[in-house]
Amino acid sequence: METLSYITTQSAEGRFGVFGGQYIPEVLMPAVQELEETYRHSRQDPEFHKIYTHLLKTYVGRPTPLTFAERLTEELGGARIYLKREDLTHTGAHKINNALGQALLAKRMGKRRLVAETGAGQHGVATATVAALLDMECVVYMGSVDIARQQPNVQRMKLLGAEVRAVESGTRTLKDAVNEAIRDWVSNVHTTHYLLGSALGPHPYPTIVRDFQSVIGREARAQILEAEGRLPDACIACVGGGSNAIGLFSAFLDDEDVALIGVEAGGEGILSGRHAARFADPLRGRPGVLHGTYTYLLQDEDGQVLPTHSISAGLDYPAVGPEHAYLRETGRSEYTSVTDEEALQAFQALARTEGILPALESSHALAEAMRRAPTLPRDSILLVNLSGRGDKDLETVLKALNRSNG
């Protein structure tokens, strides 16, 4: 089928090299097996593709454009920077591609209730949106810290008819929202689908989410070929769990000359320990099991999961998607990190030069592109995934800017 990519990097059932797997309580095993079965069937079903692609086109607003960032490119004086505009989708981030696909799968399984976790609120909004569209019940778990810093999205979810439940346990951020969503799923597994928002969790989630996000990469590849007549030198995307990155990368995996660069949240700097960079910090980032999957994880020496920090709620998570761990191990992708400060500068630069407010998550990818562009020849091309829009972050950004000015 054309709309969903085939599994190219998965070497064993449910595994990406040694990473991935299904480390979940027995209660959930039948549910993930049913999901896998339903997905296996649906991906080969023309009817499913017809409905999904129709909604992507007429409801989500795909294809999203590829924008040449001309003024930013001129200012940096190096590589030509292109932006894949996922911020222009309905709901303003790439999350809707996956939320829509999974909600359709849930309907096929006869489940009318969706639960989701959310950090920045973008996935929660996307899930609440498709729940309204498809007439399903929706409960979104969100850490109380994130509720405080992402108020516009909280209000949006409520208006869309979803129930937002504040999570007060643990660090009260995305990690704990996932814990609560899983506990809800365990308790209501017969009626409920867990609509996981990133390329994380037990198999088959990392594969399903990757496949529903692969539309980003397929469109971007065709669009850059049309605009420039060749492929980019590098694709750059931010990596929390890593769904927007894996969606972009998936179309370029076989193009060996295209570098794939994932950008983690460097927070206040790797040495500060206050960050969410699983790959950049060998002291704290080691393979382990969290939320059903074996992958790189920020943990202490006793195997307890460490608190994370990022100015962007969507990257504030201690584990990375297992396929990224695999792509890094094989050397196909490289991973770097960008601090809160650098992300804020990138946010401002794009607003000033291109008239676009990027999400703080996407600002991390942009900051990496801005770091590289001046060192590259003028005919080289960087393709940045602008995974979401920044309206939700205004309060955070203004607060941070006031602090650094005052």
Place this chain on the structure above:
Amino acid sequence: MNGIERITQTFENARTQQRAALILYYPAGYPDEQTSLAVLETLAQNGTDVLEVGMPFSDPLADGPTIQHATQTALSQGMNTRRCLETVRLLRRRGVKQPIVLMGYLNPVLAYGMERFVRDCRDAGADGVILPDFPPEESAGFRALCDAEGLAFISLVSPATSIERARQIAETTRGFLYLVSLTGVTGARDALPPDLEAFVDRMRAVAQTPLAVGFGVSTPQQARRVSRIADGVIIGSALIARVESALNPVQDAAGFVSQMLTALGTVELPRSESLPA
């Protein structure tokens, strides 16, 4: 005798007394290391058949609020895998003879090192391990390590588990099969599921090992209902709730055990569903 045999023997002893085995969960390090040690020792002295020592984890996704709170408190006191094993060692030194099973989550065990963990369990005097996020599909290597040391790696089944799958899981379990009574997390409930008897019957048909029922069992009446159909009753959250509200945790832990042992016996119980204060 190795750990597997000691657990098997314990279930047989309970059966000759015509009652289910009483299995009590209590987390190491809650509310502090000394108190948890004293509570666990008291549980053993008062006739608990199997002790389940909880190993805290930062993200206990199969647990409800009571055990979450208790294990997070233990973590904040610095409890870790090494000190959980030390708790087992001290219980043995204080003369506890009953089987001791460690229950926790996979990641701290991975961080400790699986081979080292299994070896140190044996050396400390533990008899079994329960890791609810380590299903049979993923745990073959770990099970082989446990088998080599005679350590019981105890598998779980839930009401959602199909009969074919239950048959396979029953083959992997050692000591007993852990029946999760409901589709949900740990914690006290007002009532056990109405179809519990049917679930136990289904598992009885496929398992050779004793069957123990846990999750949601909190009152003596519920324990008695379970004891009529299963070989073991597992209680955790209700014990923690009782101990944490007590002025004298050790005394209340002792009272809890004798109430539950009475419930598992044949004496008539008070009609109230709640525990007498």
